[in-house]
Amino acid sequence: MAGLEFIGVRKTYPNGVQAIHGIDMAVADGEFVVIVGPSGCGKSTLLRMVAGLETVTEGEIRIGENRVNELEPADRNIAMVFQNYALYPHMSVFDNMAYGLRNRRTPRDEIARRVAEAAGTLQLEGLLDRRPGQLSGGQRQRVAMGRAIVREPEAFLFDEPLSNLDAKLRVQMRLEIKRLQRALGTTSLYVTHDQVEAMTLADRLIVMNAGVAEQVGRPLEIYDAPATLFVAGFIGSPAMNFLPGTVADDGSGANLDGVDRTLLVAPPASAGRGRIMVGIRPEHLEPVSREEAAMEVVVELVEALGADSLVHGLLADGGEGAAVTVRLDGARRVAAGEVLSLAVAPNHVHFFDPDDGKRLA
Amino acid sequence: MVENRPWLTVFSHVVLCLGVLVTALPIWIAFVASTHPADSMLSGRTPLLPGGHMIENYATVLGSGVRAAGSIPVGTMLWNSFVMALMIAVGKIAISIIAAYAIVYFRFPLRRTCFWVIFITLMLPVEVRILPTFGVVASLGMLNSYWGLSVPLIASATATFLFRQFFLTVPEELAEAARIDGAGPFKFFRDILLPLSRTNIAALFVILFIFGWNQYLWPLLVTTDEGYYTIVMGIQRMLQAEDAEPAWHEIMATSMLAMLPPVLVVVFMQRLFVKGLIEQEK
Numbered sequence: 172m173a174g175l176e177f178i179g180v181r182k183t184y185p186n187g188v189q190a191i192h193g194i195d196m197a198v199a200d201g202e203f204v205v206i207v208g209p210s211g212c213g214k215s216t217l218l219r220m221v222a223g224l225e226t227v228t229e230g231e232i233r234i235g236e237n238r239v240n241e242l243e244p245a246d247r248n249i250a251m252v253f254q255n256y257a258l259y260p261h262m263s264v265f266d267n268m269a270y271g272l273r274n275r276r277t278p279r280d281e282i283a284r285r286v287a288e289a290a291g292t293l294q295l296e297g298l299l300d301r302r303p304g305q306l307s308g309g310q311r312q313r314v315a316m317g318r319a320i321v322r323e324p325e326a327f328l329f330d331e332p333l334s335n336l337d338a339k340l341r342v343q344m345r346l347e348i349k350r351l352q353r354a355l356g357t358t359s360l361y362v363t364h365d366q367v368e369a370m371t372l373a374d375r376l377i378v379m380n381a382g383v384a385e386q387v388g389r390p391l392e393i394y395d396a397p398a399t400l401f402v403a404g405f406i407g408s409p410a411m412n413f414l415p416g417t418v419a420d421d422g423s424g425a426n427l428d429g430v431d432r433t434l435l436v437a438p439p440a441s442a443g444r445g446r447i448m449v450g451i452r453p454e455h456l457e458p459v460s461r462e463e464a465a466m467e468v469v470v471e472l473v474e475a476l477g478a479d480s481l482v483h484g485l486l487a488d489g490g491e492g493a494a495v496t497v498r499l500d501g502a503r504r505v506a507a508g509e510v511l512s513l514a515v516a517p518n519h520v521h522f523f524d525p526d527d528g529k530r531l532a
Numbered sequence: 533m534v535e536n537r538p539w540l541t542v543f544s545h546v547v548l549c550l551g552v553l554v555t556a557l558p559i560w561i562a563f564v565a566s567t568h569p570a571d572s573m574l575s576g577r578t579p580l581l582p583g584g585h586m587i588e589n590y591a592t593v594l595g596s597g598v599r600a601a602g603s604i605p606v607g608t609m610l611w612n613s614f615v616m617a618l619m620i621a622v623g624k625i626a627i628s629i630i631a632a633y634a635i636v637y638f639r640f641p642l643r644r645t646c647f648w649v650i651f652i653t654l655m656l657p658v659e660v661r662i663l664p665t666f667g668v669v670a671s672l673g674m675l676n677s678y679w680g681l682s683v684p685l686i687a688s689a690t691a692t693f694l695f696r697q698f699f700l701t702v703p704e705e706l707a708e709a710a711r712i713d714g715a716g717p718f719k720f721f722r723d724i725l726l727p728l729s730r731t732n733i734a735a736l737f738v739i740l741f742i743f744g745w746n747q748y749l750w751p752l753l754v755t756t757d758e759g760y761y762t763i764v765m766g767i768q769r770m771l772q773a774e775d776a777e778p779a780w781h782e783i784m785a786t787s788m789l790a791m792l793p794p795v796l797v798v799v800f801m802q803r804l805f806v807k808g809l810i811e812q813e814k
């Protein structure tokens with residue numbers, strides 16, 4: 172087992188696309204780190220550099236104590252699980268798992284032992300003679316996992332391994348991956364753009380945007396204190412409401428554009444007296460009586476999910492009418508056109524500098 | 533399409549039957565002719581039912597050969613054709629699959645140029661370059677040899693192109709997974725690409741074997757030694773018998789024999805590549 176380290180890693184593709192703009196971070200031994208970000212932000216690129224499938228343009232990647240930039244993928248002691256599984260279609264499940272071991276000249280009985288063990292863990296015992304084409308999606312996914320496990324690598328690399336599965340199976344496999352990683356204690360890097368996966372799996376989360384790690388931290392740290400507007404908007408579903416406004420003259424609150432009363436939550440001193448961006452998550456708005464309300468919202472659309480309802484509306488007295496989403500208890504019935512008076516949980520208001528998008532603290 | 537239009541069904545069956553007749557009749561006549569004595573083909577009336585000389589005619593052809601054409605036993609010529617067709621088919625597949633592998637999976641200088649050069653040779657079939665090719669083969673001393681018969685026909689842009697197209701459909705992740713699994717270029721080719729290509733190889737083999745078998749002009753040029761005559765050119769020589777009527781019954785018997793191996797290859801390989809198609813994974 173070993174940790175992983177990125178030192179000033181950059182990547183420019185031969186066609187000039189700069190995919191990674193400098194990543195510095197360390198992954199501890201046994202840690203499960205999830206890389207999350209929108210499409211095209213460089214997640215796969217980063218992972219593939221660790222795997223050795225892409226060259227590192229600048230900087231250094233270490234696995235354990237060793238610089239691996241120049242090593243062949245097979246010599247890096249990693250295992251990768253691909254989005255489309257990349258199983259060898261003409262080989263049996265057993266051979267798929269054994270192929271890498273055979274290439275490393277592992278003794279025959281050792282191969283048999285490791286494959287049997289992995290098959291046991293992954294409930295693949297009855298399927299070892301089948302071809303991948305004769306398996307369901309979830310079983311293929313397991314075989315791909317098995318191929319990674321039998322190598323007993325220093326690190327697992329996952330590139331969106333669950334995105335080809337249906338929703339139910341995805342939840343199930345998510346738990347299985349987590350359990351497996353706990354049991355094996357193998358350092359893991361996991362790429363996804365699904366934030367539920369990211370939040371649930373990660374010991375630590377890297378939120379990437381356009382080739383930069385915007386924030387690195389524990390999932391709940393990031394949820395509670397997003398470092399930038401981008402992270403605030405990306406983590407959490409439905410996304411955080413952003414309401415532009417101005418800091419009140421005495422600094423005791425913020426005057427939101429389109430709201431005629433002052434939001435009585437004091438912005439941090441560093442906000443100064445100018446424009447400010449206020450972020451409030453949908454789950455931190457609460458219906459109250461008119462007198463206590465911080466803002467009023469005209470309901471446009473209600474998405475009833477059962478346990479809770481997502482209410483999409485517009486600020487009632489807003490000129491340009493900023494959109495606001497509220498998460499309400501599912502038991503509460505709301506109709507379109509209704510006016511909701513909402514209070515804000517004071518400890519859950521986020522302030523950002525509208526110019527550079529940074530969190531104000 | 534499920535439609536119930538009786539007239540359309542009748543009509544299409546009539547067309548089909550006519551098609552089968554047009555294709556099969558000459559073969560039937562050739563077969564009938566190969567079972568008659570020499571004179572019945574020259575009497576002016578073509579018989580339509582088999583005669584009684586089948587065993588006799590075939591024995592002559594296989595044993596001593598057609599006298600007027602130099603008495604080369606058909607067995608020898610069949611063997612020569614078989615060796616030539618096999619060498620051409622195997623050689624073409626081997627060379628083109630390796631060329632396609634290089635073009636698709638390796639980055640080397642002038643890669644695109646190489647591909648286009650190969651592609652352009654599609655425009656230069658044997659017939660176009662026959663004189664220079666003959667010169668080269670002659671000066672290499674390959675006249676009257678199996679190498680001379682097959683090597684110049686082995687380079688194949690078509691097969692290279694087909695394999696290239698197939699390799700492009702193999703997911704890139706498969707190559708990457710193999711790299712992580714410690715398979716070098718050779719192992720990847722042998723353990724993964726080759727088994728995945730087996731359906732394509734089988735189909736190409738059938739086509740190329742028949743292509744090789746039917747070669748006519750080239751064997752005619754490079755062989756002067758009767759021991760290397762191929763069946764297709766052999767039949768032609770039988771027709772040119774000097775101061776005698778062509779021995780139609782024996783020529784037809786030879787033709788029937790010449791048709792047999794390609795048919796066998798198709799029948800045998802068809803099972804193989806239909807099996808391949810059924811087993812093909814997503």
Ligand SMILES: Nc1ncnc2c1ncn2[C@@H]1O[C@H](COP(=O)(O)OP(=O)(O)OP(=O)(O)O)[C@@H](O)[C@H]1O
Nearest residue numbers: 184186188190209210211212213214215216217364
């Ligand atoms: N082989 C390549 N050559 C040139 N540019 C590339 C190559 N692969 C990726 N890119 C570019 O690099 C950037 C990052 O790509 P990457 O595949 O890492 O994104 P991603 O975060 O994994 O996205 P997704 O969630 O869609 O998989 C993109 O702008 C992409 O267009």
Ligand SMILES: [Mg+2]
Nearest residue numbers: 214215216330
């Ligand atoms: Mg990706």
